[in-house]
Amino acid sequence: MNPSLPFFVLATLSVFSALMVVLSRKPVHSVLYLIFCFFTIGGHYLLLNAQFLFAVHIIVYAGAIMVLFLFTLMFINMNKELEPHKSNLLKGAATIAAGCLLLVLVAITKGAETLPAISKSSDIGTVSNLGKALYGQYLLPFELISILLLTAMVGAVMLGKKDVE
Amino acid sequence: MNSILQVIPLNYYVALAAILFSIGVMGVMFRRNAIIVFMCIELMLNAVNMLLTAFSTYHGDASGQVMVFFIMAVAAAEVAVGLAILVMIYNNIRTVDINELNKLKW
Numbered sequence: 001m002n003p004s005l006p007f008f009v010l011a012t013l014s015v016f017s018a019l020m021v022v023l024s025r026k027p028v029h030s031v032l033y034l035i036f037c038f039f040t041i042g043g044h045y046l047l048l049n050a051q052f053l054f055a056v057h058i059i060v061y062a063g064a065i066m067v068l069f070l071f072t073l074m075f076i077n078m079n080k081e082l083e084p085h086k087s088n089l090l091k092g093a094a095t096i097a098a099g100c101l102l103l104v105l106v107a108i109t110k111g112a113e114t115l116p117a118i119s120k121s122s123d124i125g126t127v128s129n130l131g132k133a134l135y136g137q138y139l140l141p142f143e144l145i146s147i148l149l150l151t152a153m154v155g156a157v158m159l160g161k162k163d164v165e
Numbered sequence: 166m167n168s169i170l171q172v173i174p175l176n177y178y179v180a181l182a183a184i185l186f187s188i189g190v191m192g193v194m195f196r197r198n199a200i201i202v203f204m205c206i207e208l209m210l211n212a213v214n215m216l217l218t219a220f221s222t223y224h225g226d227a228s229g230q231v232m233v234f235f236i237m238a239v240a241a242a243e244v245a246v247g248l249a250i251l252v253m254i255y256n257n258i259r260t261v262d263i264n265e266l267n268k269l270k271w
Contacts, residue, residue: 004172011181018185018208022192027200034204041211044178048222053230057214060237065207065244072248073200076255091195098191105183109176124227125218133227134234145238152242159249 006047014040027073035066050125170223178219185212199251199261203244210240 017037021030038061045054123129134142185208192205214233221229255261 007173007177011177014181015184015188018188021201021204021208022188022195027198030201030204034208037208038211041215044181044215045218048218050218050222050230053214053218053233056234056237060241061207061211065241068244068248069200069204072252075252076261094191094194097194098187101190102183102187105187106180109179109183112176124225125222125230129227130230130234133231137228138231141235145235148242149238152245156245156249159246159253 006043010040010043010047014044028070031066031069031073034069035062038062038066048125049123052125052127052130175219175223178216182212182216182219185209185215197262197264199254199263199266202263203247203251207240207244210236
């Protein structure tokens with residue numbers, strides 16, 4: 001079997017599901033396609049030997065963030081196609097602008113030399129390695145993240161209350 | 166599993182991340198439902214995360230993956246606050262159509 005086959009299968013699936021997020025009519029379908037897209041990106045993490053990030057990605061994105069999206073969609077009952085779509089002119093302009101962005105992004109990396117892969121330390125994505133980095137060199141940002149999450153939680157609760165005086 | 170580093174050049178990951186990011190940008194400009202605009206922003210964050218992971222793995226440096234971990238935490242906080250704001254907007258004006266939210270537009 002061609003060893004590069006998993007990458008291309010996963011890449012095709014990611015691009016397809018990402019396009020369907022944008023193009024599908026019903027918001028719930030968009031959410032489901034986005035969950036699928038996140039799983040394919042998780043597959044890319046596995047291919048890149050980043051097991052810790054794979055686990056965190058599945059737990060945080062597919063497990064928490066997408067459930068939050070689905071819950072909000074059902075909370076405000078958005079399953080009907082009630083948004084009038086933008087005019088075709090604006091849609092075409094959006095597509096052309098995104099295509100131009102893609103062109104620029106690809107063009108600036110076109111002539112760059114490829115970084116040769118350093119294969120000697122392929123276990124940097126393991127839990128023990130990243131744990132040592134998180135609790136050693138990056139201890140301060142790691143603790144500050146907890147303050148950020150606490151602030152976000154308090155803010156979300158305060159915004160969600162019915163009457164804030 | 167190590168063979169992926171040998172058979173896939175880093176450029177392919179750069180191209181894939183660029184494509185996913187552009188799709189996210191297109192979605193932000195394309196749709197009028199604010200929740201889907203949010204989802205497209207998540208898509209862009211994920212493209213960047215994947216690129217950071219690819220660079221980190223190819224370079225053999227764990228710092229990139231630590232940054233991805235932090236980006237995920239920030240994204241979670243952003244989504245929680247953003248969706249709370251959207252629910253509040255919906256409670257007040259009964260729509261999340263971004264074309265209706267034009268009070269701050271000159």
